[in-house]
Amino acid sequence: MILHLKQIITESQAVSIADDLNAFHFVSKGINVLVTGSGMKEVPNSIEDKIDQFWVFDNDIQLASKKYKAEKREVKIGNTIIGGNTNNTIFIGGPCSVESEDQIRESAELLLDMGLTTLRGGCYKPRTSPYSFQGMGHEGLILLAKMRKEFGLNIITEVRDATHVQDVIEHADVIQVGAKAMYDQGILRACAKTNKPVLIKRGFGTTLKEFVQAAEFVLSGGNENVILCERGLRTFETNTRFTLDLCGVAWLQEHTNLPIILDPSHAMGYAYGVPVLSRACVAMGIDGLLIEAHRDPSVAKSDASQQLTHDGFRELLTSLRPVAASVGYSIV
Amino acid sequence: MILHLKQIITESQAVSIADDLNAFHFVSKGINVLVTGSGMKEVPNSIEDKIDQFWVFDNDIQLASKKYKAEKREVKIGNTIIGGNTNNTIFIGGPCSVESEDQIRESAELLLDMGLTTLRGGCYKPRTSPYSFQGMGHEGLILLAKMRKEFGLNIITEVRDATHVQDVIEHADVIQVGAKAMYDQGILRACAKTNKPVLIKRGFGTTLKEFVQAAEFVLSGGNENVILCERGLRTFETNTRFTLDLCGVAWLQEHTNLPIILDPSHAMGYAYGVPVLSRACVAMGIDGLLIEAHRDPSVAKSDASQQLTHDGFRELLTSLRPVAASVGYSIV
Amino acid sequence: MILHLKQIITESQAVSIADDLNAFHFVSKGINVLVTGSGMKEVPNSIEDKIDQFWVFDNDIQLASKKYKAEKREVKIGNTIIGGNTNNTIFIGGPCSVESEDQIRESAELLLDMGLTTLRGGCYKPRTSPYSFQGMGHEGLILLAKMRKEFGLNIITEVRDATHVQDVIEHADVIQVGAKAMYDQGILRACAKTNKPVLIKRGFGTTLKEFVQAAEFVLSGGNENVILCERGLRTFETNTRFTLDLCGVAWLQEHTNLPIILDPSHAMGYAYGVPVLSRACVAMGIDGLLIEAHRDPSVAKSDASQQLTHDGFRELLTSLRPVAASVGYSIV
């Protein structure tokens, strides 16, 4: 149950009521919001006179539910707003991994030249083998921060586990919670305490319900800037790396109020399929696209097969603009 | 291996060579074509002088492979051509099941009024329970044939098992091999002997390789009019009926020469998601779309939840035209 | 709903009632049994006085449900009974495919020597490529029939599609409906009209509910000799050929009244894992095991990697006897 307390209730009173109900509490636009489990179906008599509005739910998708907020939430990435009624599709690009200052600067220059605003690049790579390249870690973060300063770009990078979540929160403009880390409460609870946008990737074995419930961990802590990112399920089909679940995206658009950014690069796993899948994604009227591009994919230290060349990345943007326009969106 | 025999070789000589090689044989545009398993990597000395051209393959995707024919094949449905360089996306609609003459006539009238050419409707329904509505069978086929005669529409309907495949081949303009029947050699081999277009749906547990190999059963029998249809995989996600595999479609576009028609209705399972998924499909530059629509979905005898209303079907077409145009295609 | 009519009702009256209710009708141990869809929850007033007993169901698992018959059904294979209270685990072996008279005779001799009763061997192979070995077809059936005559063995072989179902019904003692054919109503309805045992394999993409509903197609036609066979699901894991679903077997044992035979050979896909998986299967207290063995797996025309040698097959039986005994079963 979500409860909006009356304006007359002070914040400390709100905290006390939350304690009694074993509820989450935060303040949103001046309103004291309380959230309990969805098992609670009735407002207790004792606090009835303190409640302005309340919402009852069938399951634990509550703050993210259209039943609570019918309109899509807005999230601000630097000076760019996505979601709400903006009809913006933010086009985020950059390499899989930050590999060197030289390499990431070339990516930054490409974006700037193309009029784009937001640079991706992994520093803490969630590799499945201890013997692979594990990313530049903190050093990579510092390089990204340098690019932001030099080029005025927003930075999005991934947190791999709870040991460095504060480091990422400090340096990134958008905190990416990766597909393998999205059940990690150490990360989610830390993200709940900042106000920076958090992009949560759906695990490849994660149901839609669990996915949105991961967002509830962040939302219920008071951080309302949550973006969902679908990047492919693991299925029996192995000719492609994963299976992008656009049926699931249709479900999320129907049932949740969160902006959605899609990642066709990881889903496909092969550069040849990224442009055509990107066009499919954009035609759904989505809030953003996350694309991997590298100045020379053949020598990339990770995900070599799926990164676009810089030329391919430019051509992709050109082909996406009319598709976005055909459904009333703009690529930003 | 695919072999094109020299023009000088007669058809009866070709049959004899095919026998020796244990190969499939058919004549395509005046050329005697032989196909053996992909295990054969070299032309036997004894027939070297009879061969005009040959192609060696890594696996049993041969006739359907871009390595054999780089350009997409054309298939003619009535007077409409799809595939090749046509950039046509055929928009096929109609109810899940033919339920009565009155009902299917309303569908036919709708299509005619919208300027569409091809009507779908199931007669032999592959229901998983013996206690559900099993379709009108032969009687339904006769109704479809009547609609063709009255309205000049092309008819596409599904064959469920080999017992009635000849009946469907006789009455339909496009023979649909359903997702549950696509391994059925009794059906595939019968379809190989006609020249009518055959639309093969991918099984929900079928790999891309098996899917295209089902097409090889038809192609190797000499029927070159094969269309592939992706309609969703069965995954762990159950909030949608299936998971439409658009990564797989990107793979098919890259590796095969067959036209592709997509079926978002069955994948999604819920009408609310069909329009947005249809836009995603069309933005991929596909050869057709198969959409379920019913004059009153709430009383449909099968697939009630996923069929569009006739109004919804009209609105969908309107929204699809600019999307198709944005990728250089036309809805026909 | 299942209805048992009173003894006083004649068979022709029963047929007439069945017609009125749009119900399946058959006679079992002298009782007229009617089965409607599970949507029917109440006995119509008009026939109340004709009903001896009735059962209402939540879904279309009816005749196979423990709610109808709590005790496991018995099925007779030749002179061997499985199911019921027999605690027999029938051990069925033989090659993937019948390849020659010589080869299948060696299999038959092995079984006879080991005191086993039932020989498997595929004649109509449901291969996914048209360019692979497709089985010996009718000729293979004749060889199997010959082995039965010579050695007194029971024969189990697979029907691939409806075009040859009568041929298999005529020659086999147990009709195997393969994983790729189990939705095929042409086959299932033909099996419903014989009284021979029918072993239905679960499709690799088939839910438990659909699996049991395939059995309902046969049961509702009056053939009560149905055996379920789990042989592995298709999952994302590709180091093994399929994923044997023993959780599903536990579910079937709890909810259905049908005997269960397991096929670890196809699930595993590699001979090394077949013995250890077979022991797991037998420890569940199952009604049978279907194992592929070949006199020389390295030259087998199909499934070479998963077939045991004849020595391996003998050792397997030796290791299984104490496992079966530990759960109160006997290998027969």
Place this chain on the structure above:
Amino acid sequence: MILHLKQIITESQAVSIADDLNAFHFVSKGINVLVTGSGMKEVPNSIEDKIDQFWVFDNDIQLASKKYKAEKREVKIGNTIIGGNTNNTIFIGGPCSVESEDQIRESAELLLDMGLTTLRGGCYKPRTSPYSFQGMGHEGLILLAKMRKEFGLNIITEVRDATHVQDVIEHADVIQVGAKAMYDQGILRACAKTNKPVLIKRGFGTTLKEFVQAAEFVLSGGNENVILCERGLRTFETNTRFTLDLCGVAWLQEHTNLPIILDPSHAMGYAYGVPVLSRACVAMGIDGLLIEAHRDPSVAKSDASQQLTHDGFRELLTSLRPVAASVGYSIV
């Protein structure tokens, strides 16, 4: 590549060689062991004279591979040894969650009375909703430690994320890395630095290769006490909670040298199926079984449906002993 340095090489020389090769280094039974990525196929000339033995691998399953150590590794849990040639199957039980001192003491008493040695109980629960019971956390750990002291039992409990990994390492005898946390390098790297046994559960969307590579994170840090635990894959089948992958277990037994403990409780999700699945597991000759049992499952705060009663737990043990014996194992 794994390299064993000659005895003559000092540890500090070994560290220096490891640095040069960018290799992991640890000392095992007096031998300096170095591990590089499997991409390295040849020993560099410069160190050839320092190498005693080396092993080359196709992929990054190296320390866990039978190619390196053919015999199964031993792991000591308190005074009980599993793995190696012990043929012990350790039977671990206890509730899903520690809920109160009273509750966990009853579990401990049960185990003691049954002659068992190792108690499970979750403190940091990886729930997918923020609104569910999240476990007693540190307080629960203290209760478990108390039970160890009072009853002399070994304690196994789960680490959910890296924020409390040190807390679990300090208090548990076996550190359980849960299915949702097994990609977490913050956890795995911390576990690599202790010598306590680490039980890694396979993620429900995790391939066998990724699963064993998670073990490589721990092994390559020098902790050789790693146990693998299969607990079910997420598949399309939802009548059971997960699908226990015993084909995968057969693969692990064939290819890796790590002890294997199975968890049928989570796989099945329903108490009725746990005994029969446990018998299947034990018949495979495994190193342990992890079973959930609660004094009153109906009031359990988590996993109510799958926990056995204490009576059920006793009966299970009784039924398992002969099964274990039938394959030459003993339940301990």
